[in-house]
Every structure is written in structure tokens, then in C-alpha cells.
Amino acid sequence: xxxxxxxxxxxxxxxxxxxxxxxxxxxxxxxxxxxxxxxxxxxxxxxxxxxxxxxxxxxxxxxxxxxxxxxxxxxxxxxxxxxxxxxxxxxxxxxxxxxxxxxxxx
Amino acid sequence: xxxxxxxxxxxxxxxxxxxxxxxxxxxxxxxxxxxxxxxxxxxxxxxxxxxxxxxxxxxxxxxxxxxxxxxxxxxxxxxxxxxxxxxxxxxxxxxxxxxxxxxxxxxxxxxxxxxxxxxxxxxxxxxxxxxxxxxxxxxxxxxxxxxxxxxxxxxxxxx
Numbered sequence: 001x002x003x004x005x006x007x008x009x010x011x012x013x014x015x016x017x018x019x020x021x022x023x024x025x026x027x028x029x030x031x032x033x034x035x036x037x038x039x040x041x042x043x044x045x046x047x048x049x050x051x052x053x054x055x056x057x058x059x060x061x062x063x064x065x066x067x068x069x070x071x072x073x074x075x076x077x078x079x080x081x082x083x084x085x086x087x088x089x090x091x092x093x094x095x096x097x098x099x100x101x102x103x104x105x106x
Numbered sequence: 107x108x109x110x111x112x113x114x115x116x117x118x119x120x121x122x123x124x125x126x127x128x129x130x131x132x133x134x135x136x137x138x139x140x141x142x143x144x145x146x147x148x149x150x151x152x153x154x155x156x157x158x159x160x161x162x163x164x165x166x167x168x169x170x171x172x173x174x175x176x177x178x179x180x181x182x183x184x185x186x187x188x189x190x191x192x193x194x195x196x197x198x199x200x201x202x203x204x205x206x207x208x209x210x211x212x213x214x215x216x217x218x219x220x221x222x223x224x225x226x227x228x229x230x231x232x233x234x235x236x237x238x239x240x241x242x243x244x245x246x247x248x249x250x251x252x253x254x255x256x257x258x259x260x261x262x263x264x265x
Contacts, residue, residue: 018184019180019184022183022184022187022188025187025188026183026184026186026187029187029192030187030192030194031192031194031196032196034196034225034227035194035238035240037225038183038223038225038238039183039187041219041225042176042179042180042183042220043179043183043184043187045176046176046177046179046180047180049176064122064125065122065125068119068122068123074172074176074220078216078219078220078225079216079219081219081225082215082216082219082225082226082227085225085227085238086227086228089227089228095196095197095198095238096196097196098196098197098198099195099196099197099242099243100197100198100199100242101197101198102198102199102236103198103227103236104198
């Protein structure tokens with residue numbers, strides 16, 4: 001049982017770290033504010049959630065706190081992305097090479 | 107009377123966060139919960155006890171769905187970020203919503219943001235959500251389908 005938990009934790013840490021790195025890479029590589037928020041708002045949250053999953057199965061003490069944090073992060077991540085993108089659009093930051101923009105025609 | 111449940115839930119969260127289940131701490135948690143509720147004044151929706159089981163089941167299903175969406179969207183964005191040619195066709199498309207209340211609209215927008223490659227930028231007065239997508243080619247059909255499914259789930263929770 002102990003070994004299985006350790007295995008799960010190791011996998012979660014590895015994958016979580018990978019996705020956190022991808023989040024940072026996306027922040028650098030993607031072209032504009034809106035696309036970058038996809039990387040930070042979702043992939044970044046996903047990475048942290050996986051690290052917390054590792055904390056849940058690894059440490060016996062902090063599991064309730066970690067579950068609560070996962071729930072709060074899943075609520076907060078998209079809301080932050082939404083708020084930032086909305087603010088960016090309102091002050092008129094343009095998209096780079098948009099294929100289509102329904103909001104413009106409104 | 108309607109404040110009993112919120113107080114209980116908030117107290118439980120406080121206890122979990124402090125991980126200290128002595129009587130002192132329980133009382134302290136209740137005091138904090140009451141203060142928080144006094145500050146925020148939740149709107150008292152009429153809670154229908156009869157359909158509580160369906161609502162709870164639907165909520166659990168919805169949360170699992172959100173988890174899966176988060177996973178898929180993480181993998182999808184990772185693939186885009188890591189590919190050398192960066193295959194994106196960004197754009198903003200309009201997604202109509204049938205949700206009436208503010209809360210279900212907000213939840214719907216939240217769910218859209220968690221689905222792969224979509225992020226709500228703006229919501230208009232009549233409930234149209236302008237969504238930024240990393241790939242807008244033939245997005246319409248796919249989006250409408252997913253939207254239908256999510257709204258049926260939200261309807262089950264709220265009505």
C-alpha cells in the first residue's frame with residue numbers, strides 16, 4: 001500500500017512539474033495576452049493541482065487542506081484568466097493575427 | 107434559520123484549515139463563520155429539499171466533468187506550446203447561453219474557460235459569451251455541442 005501511494009505521488013510530482021514548466025514556456029512562446037492566459041490560467045493551475053495531489057497521497061497530515069486548496073484553485077484559476085482577458089480587451093490590447101473576431105462586430 | 111447551513115459549512119472549513127478539533131477552536135470557528143456571513147449576507151434562495159439528491163448527484167457529475175475537462179485542456183495546450191511550428195488560429199467567437207440566472211451564467215462561463223482551448227473574454231447583457239479560442243477553425247459545431255451538454259447539466263443542478 002505504501003509503495004503504491006509513493007508511486008502515485010512520484011508520478012503526480014513528475015507530471016505536475018512538467019505541466020508547470022509547460023505553463024511558463026507557454027507564457028514565453030505564445031503570441032499575445034489572450035493566448036498566454038490560456039497557458040497560465042489553465043495549464044499552470046493543472047500543474048499545481050497535480051503537485052497538491054502528490055501532497056494528498058504522500059503526507060498523512062495535510063490532505064484535507066490540500067483538497068480544499070485544489071477546490072479553491074479550480075475556482076480561482078479560470079476566474080483570474082477571465083478577469084485579466086476582459087480587462088485587456090477593454091483597454092484595447094489587440095490580438096496578434098486573429099482569424100475571426102465576433103466581439104468586434106457587436 | 108437559513109443561516110444554519112452556511113455557518114456549519116464555514117465552520118467545518120475553518121476546522122479543516124486549522125486542523126485543531128478542540129472545543130475552543132470549534133467555538134472560534136463558529137464566531138468567524140458568523141462574522142463572515144454578516145459581512146456577506148448570502149441571498150436566501152428557497153432551497154427545495156425534495157430535489158436535493160438529484161441536485162447533489164448532478165453537482166458531483168459536473169465536478170468530475172470539470173476535472174476531465176481541465177486534464178484534456180492541459181494536455182491540449184501543452185501540445186500547442188511544445189510543438190515547434192506553434193499551430194494556432196486565435197480568434198474570438200460568440201457563444202449564446204440559455205442560462206437565465208446570474209449564478210448559472212457565471213458557472214457556465216467558468217466551465218467554458220476550463221474546457222480545452224477556450225476562455226471567456228466578455229459577457230454581454232443578453233447572455234452571449236464572447237470566447238477567445240486558440241483554434242477557431244470549424245469551432246462552431248463543436249462548441250455548440252459542448253455548450254448544450256454543459257447547460258443540461260447546470261439545469262439539472264438549478265431547476
